[in-house]
Amino acid sequence: MSDGLNIAIAGAGIGGLAAAAFLARQGHAVTVYDQFEAPGPVGSGLILQETGLCVLSELGLRPAAEMLGVDIHRLWGVAAGTGRTVLDVRYEALRPGLKGVAILRPVLFALVYEAALTAGATIVPGTRILNAGASQGMLTTGEGKVLGPFDLVVDALGVRSPLSNLPRHKLPYRALWATLPLPEDGAFRPDALEQRYEGARKMAGVMPSGRATPEGPQTVTYFWSIRAGDYTAWKALPLEDWKAQALALWPETESLLALVTSHDDLTFARYAHRTHWPAVQDRLVHIGDAWHSTSPQLGQGANMALLDAWALSRAVAQTGDMHDRLRSFVRMRALHVRLFQTMSWMFTPVYQSDSRVLPWLRDRAAAPLSRVWPAPKLLAAMVSGAVGSPLQKLGLKPAR
Structure with a gap:
C-alpha cells in the first residue's frame, strides 16, 4: 500500500x-x-x-x-x-x-x-x-x-x-432548543451553563453560546427537556400554555421566552x-x-x-x-x-x-x-x- x-x-x-x-x-x-x-x-x-x-x-x-x-x-x-x-x-x-x-x-x-x-x-x-x-x-x-x-x-x-x-x-427524554439573542436584563450568568429542575421530568437550561461573527451580537441557547412521546401533544398545545409551564419553572427566562413566537422557533432534538x-x-x-x-x-x-x-x-x-x-x-x-x-x-x-x-x-x-x-x-x-x-x-x- x-x-x-x-x-x-x-x-x-x-x-x-x-x-x-x-x-x-x-x-x-x-x-x-x-x-x-x-x-x-x-x-x-x-x-x-x-x-x-x-x-x-x-x-x-x-x-x-x-x-x-x-x-x-x-x-x-x-x-x-x-x-x-x-x-x-x-x-x-x-x-x-x-x-x-x-x-x-x-x-x-x-x-x-x-x-x-x-x-x-x-x-x-x-x-x-x-x-x-x-x-x-x-x-x-x-x-x-x-x-x-x-x-x-x-x-x-x-x-x-x-x-x-x-x-x-432511544432515550425517553429529548430536548427542544432555540438560539436567541442574549438578554440585556442580566438575568443569566455570562460564564455559566445554568439549569432549573422539577424532579427529573422537567428541566430548562440556558447557556451562553457566543457570536456568529466577530462583530455579531452575543447569543444564548435555551433548552427545554421533553419526553419523546409528548412532542406531538406539545405541538398541539397553545404556545402560551407551554410558556406558562416554563415560566413557572424558571421565571427569569421571561425575556427569552418572549422571543419565541411559534412552536417552530424551537427545534426538537433526538438522542x-x-x-x-x-x-x-x-x-x-x-x-x-x-x-x-x-x-x-x-x-x-x-x-x-x-x-x-x-x-x-x-x-x-x-x-x-x-x-x-x-x-x-x-x-x-x-x-x-x-x-x-x-x-x-x-x-x-x-x-x-x-x-x-x-x-x-x-x-x-x-x-x-x-x-x-x-x-x-x-x-x-x-x-x-x-x-x-x-x-x-x-x-x-x-x-x-
Whole structure:
C-alpha cells in the first residue's frame, strides 16, 4: 500500500470534517460524501471542552473558536421547588485556568469545513451513502452507484448511520432548543451553563453560546427537556400554555421566552445511546456518534468526535498494514469511550427520567456530597472530558 492513501469519509459533520483535514494534511486523497446539497451543521450550541480545544489547536483553529465562543467556568443547576443547588461543577476545581468554550454549532462547523477544504479534501454534496463493503473499501449511494475501491472508509454519519445495523437505545427524554439573542436584563450568568429542575421530568437550561461573527451580537441557547412521546401533544398545545409551564419553572427566562413566537422557533432534538463494537471492520472505521452516542448530559459529543479524528490521523500515519493501524486507533480511544458511555448512562436518569427516587436522592444526598473532596475535582474531570487521560494518550498538551 502506498503512503498516499485513497480515503472516503461518509458524513460532513464535525468529526468527519476534522478527520478530513488531518488526513488530507498528511498527503492522502480524501473525499467527503454528504447527503445534503449544501453541507451544514445540525444541532444547538455546544461546549468545547479542553479535549476538543486541544484538537482544534492542532488544526490552528483554537484562537478563532475562543474569539467567537464564550468562556464557561461553571455548570450550575437548581431544584426549582426547594432552591437547592443540585449541580455545581467548577472547572477550576480540577486545575486553575481550565475552562470550556461555548460556541454556536454553525460557527464550529464553518471552521472545520474551511480547514478540510484548505487541507485539500474534496467534499461531494448530494450523495446519500447507504451501504459499505468493508472488505473491498466500497460505498454504495442511494442511487445505486458504487464508489471506490478505497484504502480506508470512515463512517462519520452519526447515530443513525446506515453503515451500522446495530441496535440503539432511544432515550425517553429529548430536548427542544432555540438560539436567541442574549438578554440585556442580566438575568443569566455570562460564564455559566445554568439549569432549573422539577424532579427529573422537567428541566430548562440556558447557556451562553457566543457570536456568529466577530462583530455579531452575543447569543444564548435555551433548552427545554421533553419526553419523546409528548412532542406531538406539545405541538398541539397553545404556545402560551407551554410558556406558562416554563415560566413557572424558571421565571427569569421571561425575556427569552418572549422571543419565541411559534412552536417552530424551537427545534426538537433526538438522542440515543449506542456503542458500535467492533469500531473497525476490515477497511471500515466508525468515528463520532456512528461509534459512540449518548445523551447530551455530559456535553461530550463534538469533543469525542474531534478526539476520534485526531486519533485516527495518528493511527493512519503509522507504518504497517491498514488493519494494524486501525487496531492502534481503537486502542487509543477505547478506554475513554467506554468510560464516558458508562458515566452518561449512569447520570442521565438523574436529570432526565420518570424516576421519583433518583431526583429525591440527587437533591438530598448527591448535591451535598458533591461539595466534599474529592468530588469537586472528579466532577470537573468528568465535564471537561479528562477522565481516562485522553490528552496524554493522544500526545496532546492542554493549554496553560
